[in-house]
Amino acid sequence: MRALVVYCHPRKTSFTGAVRDVVVQKLEGVGADVRVLDLYARGFDPVLTAAEHEGYEACPDNCAPVESDVADIRWCDALIFIYPTWWYGLPAVLKGWLDRVFLPDVAFLMPDGENTTIRPGLQHITRLGVFTTCGASWWLTQFVGAPGKRTILRGIGVLCAKPVKKVFAAHYLMDSSTDKSRKKHLTRVAGKMDRLVGVPQRQAGPV
Amino acid sequence: MTRALVLYAHPCDDSFAAALHQNVVQTLTDRGWDVDDCDLYKEGFDPVLSDAGRRGYHEEPSNIEPVKDYVERLRACDALILCFPVWNFGYPAILKGFFDRIFLPGVSFKLIDGKVVPNLTHIKKLAAITTYGGTRVRATLAGDPPRMSVKRAVWHVTRPTKMRYLALYDMNRATEAKRAAYIAKVRKEMKDL
Numbered sequence A: 001m002r003a004l005v006v007y008c009h010p011r012k013t014s015f016t017g018a019v020r021d022v023v024v025q026k027l028e029g030v031g032a033d034v035r036v037l038d039l040y041a042r043g044f045d046p047v048l049t050a051a052e053h054e055g056y057e058a059c060p061d062n063c064a065p066v067e068s069d070v071a072d073i074r075w076c077d078a079l080i081f082i083y084p085t086w087w088y089g090l091p092a093v094l095k096g097w098l099d100r101v102f103l104p105d106v107a108f109l110m111p112d113g114e115n116t117t118i119r120p121g122l123q124h125i126t127r128l129g130v131f132t133t134c135g136a137s138w139w140l141t142q143f144v145g146a147p148g149k150r151t152i153l154r155g156i157g158v159l160c161a162k163p164v165k166k167v168f169a170a171h172y173l174m175d176s177s178t179d180k181s182r183k184k185h186l187t188r189v190a191g192k193m194d195r196l197v198g199v200p201q202r203q204a205g206p207v
Numbered sequence B: 001m002t003r004a005l006v007l008y009a010h011p012c013d014d015s016f017a018a019a020l021h022q023n024v025v026q027t028l029t030d031r032g033w034d035v036d037d038c039d040l041y042k043e044g045f046d047p048v049l050s051d052a053g054r055r056g057y058h059e060e061p062s063n064i065e066p067v068k069d070y071v072e073r074l075r076a077c078d079a080l081i082l083c084f085p086v087w088n089f090g091y092p093a094i095l096k097g098f099f100d101r102i103f104l105p106g107v108s109f110k111l112i113d114g115k116v117v118p119n120l121t122h123i124k125k126l127a128a129i130t131t132y133g134g135t136r137v138r139a140t141l142a143g144d145p146p147r148m149s150v151k152r153a154v155w156h157v158t159r160p161t162k163m164r165y166l167a168l169y170d171m172n173r174a175t176e177a178k179r180a181a182y183i184a185k186v187r188k189e190m191k192d193l
Helices: A015-029 A050-054 A061-075 A092-101 A138-144 A147-159 A179-197 B016-030 B051-055 B062-076 B093-102 B136-141 B145-158 B176-192
Strands: A002-007 A033-038 A078-085 A127-134 A165-171 B003-008 B034-039 B079-085 B109-112 B115-118 B125-131 B162-168
Touching: A002 A015, A002 A061, A015 A033, A015 A078, A015 A127, A015 A179, A033 A061, A061 A092, A078 A147, A078 A179, A092 A147, A092 B093, A127 A147, A127 A179, A138 B145, A147 A165, A147 B136, A147 B145, A165 A179, B003 B016, B003 B062, B016 B034, B016 B079, B016 B125, B016 B176, B034 B062, B062 B093, B079 B145, B115 B145, B125 B145, B125 B176, B145 B162, B162 B176
Parallel strands: A002 A033, A002 A078, A078 A127, A127 A165, B003 B034, B003 B079, B079 B125, B125 B162
Antiparallel strands: B109 B115
């Protein structure tokens, strides 16, 4: 398994960082190759420029400004996003990563002579995970339609392999979280990861 | 006089989004509104909520200091108009960052006993003018996140008396006639908003 973990939080000591650690540990536990993209640490610029927009459909030159990210996306078969939910959606840095990296010929294939509609381009991805925290309650998040979760699980999910295995876990009401609730959430994340990638096989010892 | 804040997010001057933006500003100005035309790309708006910004997020009122001008422009308007293309089932990052950085506690909402209480209720009119690459069916299957975000999340903190969400789906295959009809529709809706 080749897992790409896209991690987005400005603070080094955040709870989101603890979630990432559990995720990476679980991936390493099953012997997966892991790449972690820390978008804030890299100073990733989320603003799609005019030049990029003009060359958006000019494949393969459109990939040049984000070459390594495109290589990572093409390399992985498991894609995991870890971020805080802000304003019911993805932080701008993560949204901009999608805007700039999920290009034609990478994430999807544009309509051409034979095909009249957009077709999926991430069919090598068989596992998709989303781990987030929300300031809002579960109820308020549902009322707003959980746009961040849906942008990834449905918007990106439809571009992936069929079927794609999906997991999602969120800690709601983050601003009134306690040590206990955070610990419980990390246990939940670990359980979801087991569902997503399986549990390590115990080596059969000598009889 | 009604004061409108138009938040526009597209990098290219010759885009269809630019044409929509121009028609929006023109129509609102023609009906005598005072339009604050905020072109996020032209103004070089930085959408990245920083480490320091995140740390001070809940500290009122000091949280508004780094973005005071934008907060004042938001507080001064009676109508909020969002003009943007949908990219990857969401706002362009530069507009998403406007919500992250400007719609702060004490600005867009107040947390009272852990509950979100709307705090932009001076905004009486709310509109979004947008375009999608995908079809309406595809967007709906994905839960249409930007539509929900405007009609539920932004609505929740503004509680406008009038709200419009105007969208042209399936942009990549839209004919000239279809685009022209959409521009005409946008002009009419902006006149009646």
